[in-house]
Amino acid sequence: MDHFAYRNRVLHCEDVSLPDLAETYGTPLYVYSKATLLRHLREIQTAFAELEPTICYSIKTNGNIHLAKLMADEGAGFDVTSGGELYRALKAGGVGSKIVFAGVGKTDPEIRTALENGVFLFNVESEGELLAIGDVAKSMGKTAQVALRVNPDLPPKTHAKTDTSVKGVKFGLDIDTVLEFAQKMVGHPSVRVVGLHMHLGSPILSAEPYRQGVEKGLILIDKLRQQGHKIEWWNMGGGFGIHYRKQEALPAAAFAEAIVPGVKKAGCKLILEPGRFVVGNAGILVSRVIYTKDSGGKHFVIQDAAMNDLIRPTLYDSFHRIWPVQPAENVPCPPADYEAEIPNTVKCDVVGPVCESGDFLAKNRALPRLTRGDLLATFSAGAYGMAMSSNYNGRPRAAEVLVDGATHRLIRRRETYEDLVRPEVET
Ligand SMILES: Cc1ncc(COP(=O)(O)O)c(C=O)c1O
Incomplete structure (x- = not known):
């Protein structure tokens, strides 16, 4: 509505x-419409309330600082993909303890600024990036927390240009090799692997991909813990579809039904990065x-x-x-x-x-x-x-x-x- x-x-x-x-x-x-914006944010907050999720509004979707401020005032954090978006999120009243930093190409200055502002989690998409985060964190005398962004290799689910969880796209770590990579990170002095991240694509009009992603995620979290990583956070990204043609979209509750049981089973705290659904x-x-x-x-x-x-x-x-x-x-x-x-x-x-x-x-x-x-x-x-x-x-x-x-x-x-x-x- x-x-x-x-x-x-x-x-x-x-x-x-x-x-x-x-x-x-x-x-x-x-x-x-302010009422519409808040209504949709609250729909997600309510649907996932049982897990008290950290909802990081995906500021790339619409970065106007007045809109972002409305969301920060409602308790939302931010998902940022660049130094520019981080700047916007902070201007809008965002705080580092509720900001996650995504994107395949974070530069050293961006990583530094994020750490200076207390960004609590980096979604890491490559080995090179993880090493760079480690180097920057070390030079600042800090330890960075990261979530491994995994490409779960699911069947196509949306437009090819916005499907981020099929094999061969630039996003995420390959699910077939992520554990070898994670093994090397055990005991890293400046980086702690504390989460798993998946953003499946957008817009998604079915809960099924989330069900499939959660199934694969549960197995991965188990194996990461066996390696010695203390996985506390599970970030399921955004992607919830909206009504563009008529009433084709699912309510947030349908996505919650697919996501919540698995996250509970894993004993993780949930992060979501909705954008389109909100605005x-x-x-x-x-x-x-x-x-x-x-x-x-x-x-x-x-x-x-x-x-x-x-x-x-x-x-x-x-x-x-x-x-x-x-x-x-x-x-x-x-x-x-x-x-x-x-x-x-x-x-x-x-x-x-x-x-x-x-x-x-x-x-x-x-x-x-x-x-x-x-x-x-x-x-x-x-x-x-x-x-x-x-x-x-x-x-x-x-x-x-x-x-x-x-x-x-x-x-x-x-x-x-x-x-x-x-x-x-x-x-
Ligand atoms: C990593 C990540 N998170 C969240 C989103 C937001 O997706 P949506 O606007 O469909 O909720 C995107 C969109 O591109 C994304 O790449």
């Missing part, structure tokens, strides 16, 4: 009308139609949001529901099924102004006839939307607004043309 709904045929975020927000802040505009449906992208045209047997809706604002459709073939903010009387408001035949619509390619054929938000999509100036909402855009945006084609990044009941505030101003050249003119 989210807090974006039509009232008298006008889309609202909580109690605020989207046309009002578009008028105030311009388009393209990311709009977030995905808490945000929409609002855009304005600039032109429409017919060409090559197709109808194009050219609007002012582009691949630089939301790259998921062209990068991952992702589906986002799109519907007018103020639909005409003769169309559903909104449709029950965006992929079905919808009366009084035409099939459109929804495209942006960027000079790429791959610049689209949707292809062959049923939409009512639109005209210049109409507002469109692209739903479920809160995760990997603004976070993956760029300035390609000299486009200033969109503004972001946070709605809370009947109030709204700017949480990132729209970039200006000066912003586009500032790092160059200041050199």
Whole structure:
């Protein structure tokens, strides 16, 4: 459930009308609902409550510090993948004792900064990385705690570009050789192996991969303990899917059912790194139609949001529901099924102004006839939307607004043309 709904045929975020927000802040505009964000975070906290998990919001998903602060205020920690994300997490009120550091390519300066800030666990993905963490920790007179990130080699479960637990991807330590590697780490003077980490991929719409991962993890934890490692933490990553098309996603409780018994059996403390589940449906992208045209047997809706604002459709073939903010009387408001035949619509390619054929938000999509100036909402855009945006084609990044009941505030101003050249003119 989210807090974006039509009232008298006008889309609202909580109690605020989207046309009002578009008028105030311009388009393209990311709009977030505080109630939705907190609802989804609390759903995970409740589903896994029995284990009192450390929930490390995956800040890569949407790094806006105002949103991250809301999560820190609710008790969440952070999963960071770079020094930049660590900086953001700390700015948002994160504390090292609840921050985990993931990623295949941590540099020495990043490791040093993490240790200086008390980051409590590194998810280690290679032997070289573990040695580097050891060297840096030693030079600082510290001992680093690490979780071994294992690739459990499961069947494909999501888009190839976001599946992180099939053989041959760059992520994690190979499950077939991880124990040989772990054996060498027993008694390391500056690194303590205290956890197991698995992030299976994203978005995942079934609990089965988690069940399979947990089964493999239980065996591994047992063997790591036999080697002498004191395994206390089990980090199952993120990956819980959300509703992009209709109601296709599982509740957090279904993932808990697959994960909790195994973690209990292992006697471990649980860490989760959810991102998309928390923020995905808490945000929409609002855009304005600039032109429409017919060409090559197709109808194009050219609007002012582009691949630089939301790259998921062209990068991952992702589906986002799109519907007018103020639909005409003769169309559903909104449709029950965006992929079905919808009366009084035409099939459109929804495209942006960027000079790429791959610049689209949707292809062959049923939409009512639109005209210049109409507002469109692209739903479920809160995760990997603004976070993956760029300035390609000299486009200033969109503004972001946070709605809370009947109030709204700017949480990132729209970039200006000066912003586009500032790092160059200041050199
Ligand atoms: C290691 C790790 N943890 C957590 C996440 C967050 O995944 P999601 O947003 O699907 O919950 C990712 C996503 O790429 C990841 O790579």
